Every structure is written in C-alpha cells, then in structure tokens.
Amino acid sequence: MFPRVTSRSFLASHLRTRAAVLAVGVGVSVVAGAGVAAAANTTAATATTSATASAVEAQAAAQAKAAKTKAVEAKKAAEAKKAAQPAKKAASWVDPVENYKISASYAQAGGMWQSAHSGQDYAVPNGTEVVAAHGGTVVKAGGNGAGDGPAYGNAVVIKHGNQTYSQYAHLSTVDVQVGQVVKTGQKIALSGNTGNSSGPHLHFEIRTSPNYGSAIDPVKFLRGKGVQL
Template sequence: MSKRVTSRHSHTSRIRTRAAVLAVGLGASVVLGAGVAGAADTLSSGKAVTVANAVQAQAAAQAKAATAAKTAAVAKAAEGAPQAAAKGAAGWVDPVKKYTLSAGFNQAGAMWQSTHSGQDFAVASGTEVVAAHGGTVVKAGGNGAGDGPAYGNAIVVKHANGTYSQYAHLSRIDVKIGQVVATGQHIALSGNTGNSSGPHLHFEIRTTPNYGSAIDPVAFLRGKGVTV
C-alpha cells in the first residue's frame, strides 16, 4: 500500500514538472518571438529548455541576420562604386554643353581694356550654365556681381582648392550668395548682357573672387581632365 502511494505521487510530480517547464517555454516564445518558437517543440520531445537557452537562441538568430544584412549592404555598395568613381573622376566639367570656343584668354582687341580675361563659349541665349566644380556662391548679380558692368549678370563660385570660377553675360541667375552647389549643378542661363557682341558665356578661373586674378581657364580645365 505504501509503495503504491509513493509511485502515484512520483508520477503526479513528473507531470506537474513537465507542465511547468512547458509553460515557461511557451511564455518565452510569446515574449521573445519566432526566434524561440522552437522551445515548445523541444519540450515535446522531452528535453528541458530554459528561458536562458531561448534567449541565447534568439541572440544567435539575430546575429546571423545582422551579418547577412551587412554582407548584402557591402555587396550593393561595391556594385555602385565603379559608377561613383567614373562620375567623380574628373571633378570638373565644362560650364556649358554643345558650344564653340570663341574669344580666348589673353586675346587682344578693342572689346577689352587690355586683353580678354577669360574664355568665351559661344552658345545661344538661354543655354543652361552649370557649376564647373562644386563650391559656394560668393558673388551673384548684375553689374558683373561687383566686377563692373562689362560682365553683365555674373556669378562667382569659390572652390575648396582655393580657386574661383566666374560665369558672365548671363540672361538669368538661379543661385544666391552663400548657396552651396555641386559639380554640374544648374546655376544660370547664358545670355548677352553687359559688354557682349553676341550670345555666349564668358568663363574665368581666378585665384581670388575679383577681377584681375584670372588664369587661363582652358589650360586649367584640361589639367583637370576636362576635354575643352
């Protein structure tokens, strides 16, 4: 009689213990999500699984997912790298497209007080003018943006390498002083304002923002890899 009671008591205790462990496992599954959902299956096979085991399993799953995501991101960046390198290879661009070079740097003539201070790009009025290189607009407006009425409407952009680019005889100015522009960004439309014999863009490379510091812009651009 005593032996039978002990056996029944032992059997009941095992059932309660298994139920308690199962409850803990199921609770962990609800709290921790799909990463611990396998806890119930493990319990049904008779193996004891603790909340600590479940947390470790979830952490391992998250780490694996994070590694996979990082690998995918690196692969995607590598695919775009050649395109980015090609785009920024020159760093400088022509200020206008489909042009004809007309009056050149240091050219003498009655049109200028001494010699020509820049390079003229013959284009129709209204042609898009872009920043030859990224920088900050330091001058913009009529009267040559402060350099005199001969330039008409003009813009000067300061670049990080200590040089400045100037765009003159514009029909419209689409940037403001202090604005940061990127290489190739639209800044204006070409025109025929100021002392001009016909529609074109007057372009200068300067060592300061002001008139009198110009250097040969074509030689400069070619030195930067631009075909002019």
C-alpha cells in the same frame, strides 16, 4: 448372331465421331493460344509505350534543370564581374555649358577689352543652361558683373577652395544667391548677352580670388582636371 457387316459399320461410325471431337478440341486450343498471344503482345506494347514516355519526361526534366542551373551560374558570373569592376568616379570638373563653340580665348588681344581677354568664351544660344564647373559656395551673384563692373553684365562667382574660384558672365538670368552651396554640374544660370558683349555667349574665368584681375588660363586649368574643350 448379328451380321459381321453391322459390326464394321458401327466401328466406323464410332471412329468418325471420335475424330470429329478431337478436331474440335484441337481448334479450340489453337484459338485459345492465339488469344493468349495477342493479349501478351498488347501488354508488352503498353509497357514499352509507358517506358518510352517516362524516359522522355525524365530527359525533359533533366534538360530543364540543366538550363536553370546554367542561367543561375550566368547570373552569378555577371554579378561577380560587375562587383569586381571599380566604381566610376563622379567627374570632378565639367564644362559650364554643353554644345558650344569656342570663341574668344584667354589673353586674346582686341578692342573689346581694356587689355587682354581675361577668360574663355563659349558661343551658345541665348538661354542655354549654365552649370557649376565644380562644387562650391556662391560668393558673388547679380548684375553689374556681381561687383566686378558693368562690362560683365549679370555674373556669378563660385569659391571652390584652395584659392580657386570660377566666374560666369553675360548671363540672361541668375538662379543662385550668395552663400548658396552648389554641386558640380548643378544649374546656376542661363546664358545671355548682357554687359559688354557682341552676341550670346558665356564668359568663363578661373580666378585665384573672387575679384577681377586674378584670372588664370581657364582652358589649361580645366585640361589639368581632365576636361577637354
């Protein structure tokens, strides 16, 4: 028969061994649980980041689409507004020269003329471009006043219809010929100082016939056509 103390020692040793095994098992469980929790947290964070990126991309796409739509609508509105505006009519009559100063006027008296002045003078430098005040057909062109006398120097007369003619005189050069059709604003000559002239200028007349002696007030006529001198 074994001593009683030996049985107690064995039992105590057995209990200690079992307790150690249980402790190890608990530790392993705790470590395993922590790993699972960490993995879950990582997966959740990744999902959240992906969802946020998708939301940002969707918002950017929506904003870009809205901006494009707005630009298209603005363009259509501008085109519609432009189409609704009436087309600008081309000027019917224009000044025969630009950057001028008004000098001798129609019907002005003086020793320069046989009676009264028959037209309107535009003081401009020699060689200034002279244009047709209105479209028509050239019926006179050349020296000696184009047939109206040497006092006019080089001259041009244009027929506009309805017994209306325009005359341009004291020209340095003539760039059109009889029978030529010209448009409103088309260059026909260069201003000068030929004929009975006291300095470079353009002498301009409105006539009811192509010949001298049928002139009317050119300023009043042009103003009636919307041209302000």
